[in-house]
Amino acid sequence: MITAADAASMPLLNLQDIAMHFGAIKALDGVDLVLREGEVLGLMGDNGAGKSTMVKVIAGNLAPTSGSMLVEGEPVAFQSPSDARAASIEAVYQDLALCDNLTAAENVFLGREVMLRIVGLPVAINFRAMKDQAARLFQELESDTRASQLVRTMSGGQRQAVAVARSRLNQARIVLMDEPTAAISVRQVDQVLKLIGRLRDQGVAVLLISHRMQDVFSVADRIAVLRRGQKVADLATSDTTPQEVAALITGAIESAGQRDWPPEKSRSM
């Protein structure tokens, strides 16, 4: 039935037979992955299963050894993260890539500062415009983050909001989130999951990489499982259980999900 939906709506991101080899090590081995508008895909797997490599390939940090990548049906080959950004893919990294010594607004606009112009010439950074626009983004994300607050003084959840606001500013249509709930307090986790839901409501496709089963089950529409560089399952969240996913991660169950994507097929390079 997913195959039918596949034909109906063009996927935003379509990875076909992606392989990433580091010498003899096959970090990714024939992985197919589809991400649609307004969908949260949970990507799970044990340490070393290939999740981070996957994110790096999609974000343009690594060029895959082989395989093709389509954004809105167009083939792409990223040489750098800025290529990926130009294709409206934004990664929110585990370490968040924030600067502690700058305000939330300055972080949101870092590298894309709004300039005050006099007769067309940029004369100074327009801090007020950046603050107002960042405040609007935080409001949209229903976050209590204040635009003029220094990031140094923020909670983990607020930092996530800053990083996510950065992706909203870019009008990114595909947002990759690498372990967004790993380093924050239980209370903050809820905030971050709400952030992800809000992104989905705005039609953004979210790839959520996480170890935390309950977080993935609470926001993801679909769950894909990687094991030793191969995708062993791609399931609708409603069709599976944490027990099944855990078994797929560890290898207690060999594979599950769509019959048209058996891992055997993708082993051919």
Next chain:
Amino acid sequence: MALAPMSHDVRSRHWRDGHLNEIGLLLALLILVIVFAQAAPNFLTGRNLVNILRSASYVGIIAFPMTFVIIAGEIDISVGPTVAFFGVAFAQAVAAFAIPIPLAILLVIAAGAAVGGAAGWLKVQYAVPTFISTLALWGALRGGALWWTDSLPVIIPSREFRVVLGGDIFGLPVVAWIMFATFLVFAYLAAFCRYGRHVYALGANATAVEALGISSARLRITALASTGAFSALVGVLTDARLGSGNANAATGLEFDVIAAVIVGGTLLTGGHGRMIGTLLGVLVIACLSNGLVLVGVDPDVQQVVRGAVILLAVLINAALAKRALSGQKA
């Protein structure tokens, strides 16, 4: 205005916390002036104040670009020898090669930028710490200047040059006006320009800066190039004061420059500092040096006192930084 009263309170507290260092420096400056004015009757004369300003200027012109270098998480310890070497190079260009003075000034500044930029490039390309590359330059440039001139002054055959660049405008030394202009340019860059804000970002999180598509290589190389260029400019200005290029000029200047920046509240760990703090730091160091001489403190003891004052300032800074970094407490 649009600000709620509460956020206004938060703001003013931020402002006070954020500027404690500058407020402290102003107080320190005031105390120094009062103490020295009591102890040495000729300290508070117009003539002596101009002297203080002049010596502060040679330090300050380099201290502002140095502030950027340190905020970026780098260091340039080669500035003293850079001043001497390009002072000599300028004198040679004019005296031996008869290059017109304006052209010689431009050439020497460009060469200074290239030498400083090379240290930045070694960091970017080969991960050579700038402490090491500029230590190498520190030795090579001083040695090169001495060898080039046989340690003898190179006389500049132009009285006009000395009168114009070594003279006064509106009662203040030309070098002081240049220092003020440098301050304004760097304060503007630091507070209002992309370049400056990116330098702060680089000092806090280099990976973040790269991930956002900002070239950290460009930031590092230009920061180091600017200390090189302004050191070369100070070399020319020193020649204008002395009427010659001297391989022994600006001995120990790097200590005064770095001390002024650190006393001014810039953290050696990168990411934090302000040009106004550096300006005050430069004035404090200049006042202290001048006052100790006028009071008649033994030159050897002067060094000890300066060392102690710098250490004290750094300790106070560390305490302030700890307070600011730990976030605002209600």
